[in-house]
Amino acid sequence: EPEVTQTPSHQVTQMGQEVILRCVPISNHLYFYWYRQILGQKVEFLVSFYNNEISEKSEIFDDQFSVERPDGSNFTLKIRSTKLEDSAMYFCASSEGTSRDEQYFGPGTRLTVT
Amino acid sequence: RKEVEQDPGPFNVPEGATVAFNCTYSNSASQSFFWYRQDCRKEPKLLMSVYSSGNEDGRFTAQLNRASQYISLLIRDSKLSDSATYLCVVNIDRGGGGADGLTFGKGTHLIIQP
Numbered sequence: 001e002p003e004v005t006q007t008p009s010h011q012v013t014q015m016g017q018e019v020i021l022r023c024v025p026i027s028n029h030l031y032f033y034w035y036r037q038i039l040g041q042k043v044e045f046l047v048s049f050y051n052n053e054i055s056e057k058s059e060i061f062d063d064q065f066s067v068e069r070p071d072g073s074n075f076t077l078k079i080r081s082t083k084l085e086d087s088a089m090y091f092c093a094s095s096e097g098t099s100r101d102e103q104y105f106g107p108g109t110r111l112t113v114t
Numbered sequence: 115r116k117e118v119e120q121d122p123g124p125f126n127v128p129e130g131a132t133v134a135f136n137c138t139y140s141n142s143a144s145q146s147f148f149w150y151r152q153d154c155r156k157e158p159k160l161l162m163s164v165y166s167s168g169n170e171d172g173r174f175t176a177q178l179n180r181a182s183q184y185i186s187l188l189i190r191d192s193k194l195s196d197s198a199t200y201l202c203v204v205n206i207d208r209g210g211g212g213a214d215g216l217t218f219g220k221g222t223h224l225i226i227q228p
Contacts, residue, residue, distance in 0.1 A: 017202040031213045041157060043201070045215025055213040091157055095213075100205055103216060105157040 137202030
């Protein structure tokens with residue numbers, strides 16, 4: 001069964017450093033998403049991506065965040081200058097068609113900012 | 115008012131029992147509805163979509179009441195492996211024309227006891 005994959009599974013970084021989180025969505029899916037989950041809190045939407053551009057973004061997705069699809073398979077989330085409050089689990093998801101379709105999540109990257 | 119509200123539990127239920135969860139959503143522009151399950155420190159896994167006509171998948175039955183803005187999940191003959199957090203999830207059309215992200219509830223924690 002096709003799966004969304006993410007690397008790394010755990011990333012530790014110092015405050016102020018840049019991090020890039022990587023995702024490989026399911027191959028025939030067209031819509032890609034990033035979500036985050038701070039420990040003990042609910043899953044929160046960050047950004048959606050379609051046709052090589054951002055489709056929608058939440059208020060969390062400020063100028064320190066960016067997304068890219070550098071090639072035909074990878075989808076990345078970059079955080080330019082990490083803050084302590086960026087520590088969270090970051091999930092990538094993809095859906096076959098529109099966002100009304102079912103979204104499938106990757107295993108997540110646990111980001112720890114020290 | 116929270117967009118998606120769930121009773122956090124925990125629900126402690128003996129193996130073999132039937133358990134029901136409810137969820138309410140506040141935004142009438144909600145278009146698609148889902149139940150996901152999340153195990154501790156893992157990704158949300160799609161359990162089932164929820165349709166107005168109600169739908170069943172094995173031991174799981176989901177119902178949607180659009181007039182009351184209410185979603186339910188029923189688990190029959192509960193198994194130890196059903197122990198998890200059950201997330202009520204909606205897709206809200208925010209009118210931007212793009213791929214809106216999912217809006218998650220905080221989840222209901224279920225513990226099946228032997």
